[in-house]
Amino acid sequence: MSKKPFECIQNNLSELIPKECLKKLPRKWEKIGNICLICLNEELTSYADIIGEAYATVLDCKSVLRDLGGIEGVYRLPQVKVIYGDEDTETVHKENGVSFVIDPSKVMYSSGNLDERKRMSTIANHNEVIVDMFAGIGYFSIPMAVHVKPKKIYACEINPVAYGYLCKNIQMNDVACIIDPLFGDSLFVAPENVADRVVMGYLGGTDRFFLKALSCLKEKIGMVHFHDTFPDEKIPDKPMETLKEKSKLVDCDLELVTSIRVKSYAPGIGHYVFDIRVG
Numbered sequence: 338m339s340k341k342p343f344e345c346i347q348n349n350l351s352e353l354i355p356k357e358c359l360k361k362l363p364r365k366w367e368k369i370g371n372i373c374l375i376c377l378n379e380e381l382t383s384y385a386d387i388i389g390e391a392y393a394t395v396l397d398c399k400s401v402l403r404d405l406g407g408i409e410g411v412y413r414l415p416q417v418k419v420i421y422g423d424e425d426t427e428t429v430h431k432e433n434g435v436s437f438v439i440d441p442s443k444v445m446y447s448s449g450n451l452d453e454r455k456r457m458s459t460i461a462n463h464n465e466v467i468v469d470m471f472a473g474i475g476y477f478s479i480p481m482a483v484h485v486k487p488k489k490i491y492a493c494e495i496n497p498v499a500y501g502y503l504c505k506n507i508q509m510n511d512v513a514c515i516i517d518p519l520f521g522d523s524l525f526v527a528p529e530n531v532a533d534r535v536v537m538g539y540l541g542g543t544d545r546f547f548l549k550a551l552s553c554l555k556e557k558i559g560m561v562h563f564h565d566t567f568p569d570e571k572i573p574d575k576p577m578e579t580l581k582e583k584s585k586l587v588d589c590d591l592e593l594v595t596s597i598r599v600k601s602y603a604p605g606i607g608h609y610v611f612d613i614r615v616g
Contacts, residue, residue, distance in 0.1 A: 370428025389421025
């Protein structure tokens with residue numbers, strides 16, 4: 338029986354680092370194209386390059402990045418450091434029939450959102466106009482364009498590096514006739530009164546953008562996919578109370594169709610998406 342990747346990593350490192358460190362090696366990692374991201378215990382820092390080489394060898398990666406603390410700021414910048422391999426960490430990542438060119442050291446990418454990206458790739462229809470308020474490199478826009486081919490997708494992105502990759506990925510996946518990339522803050526660049534569906538794939542105070550999302554809908558009627566992090570015990574009532582209070586300002590009715598826990602974010606806190614019918 339062949340060994341599992343983590344067993345191979347442990348075996349490769351068994352004579353290179355202390356035994357107590359072997360027990361603290363990360364059992365989970367994120368592989369994006371041929372780039373690997375891992376979290377390292379502080380006690381492993383002095384062996385980071387050796388550990389990075391072992392993960393790269395077993396997982397067939399050209400570079401290994403150490404995750405230093407998640408995503409930061411409005412531009413959603415990844416806090417990472419190259420601990421092994423090529424300093425050029427641009428790669429092509431393929432999933433669900435879509436190709437993304439990306440540099441994980443410069444823009445965020447979460448493999449934990451894969452199921453939600455797959456779901457969104459089939460949820461619309463070809464007659465719809467969609468506004469993606471936080472498009473990134475095209476996480477949701479491009480799968481929707483490839484698999485559903487809606488009438489139009491307006492993809493907004495404020496980070497200039499992510500916007501550059503968004504434009505590259507639109508061309509790479511041959512969906513330029515469907516996706517219009519819009520550079521800037523979605524509060525200002527997202528078109529109003531055009532959409533049947535609005536995607537709000539953002540974490541951290543997403544409700545600040547909710548009234549803008551409602552204004553993007555045609556006559557404030559349609560679907561909104563609202564993402565954010567919440568204590569699990571508050572789902573779904575507390576977040577919906579907040580959104581319903583905001584919707585009163587523009588005389589909209591909201592109906593929660595479904596809430597989905599996309600992934601764990603912290604102990605007792607989840608990343609959720611709410612499918613909300615408006616109108």
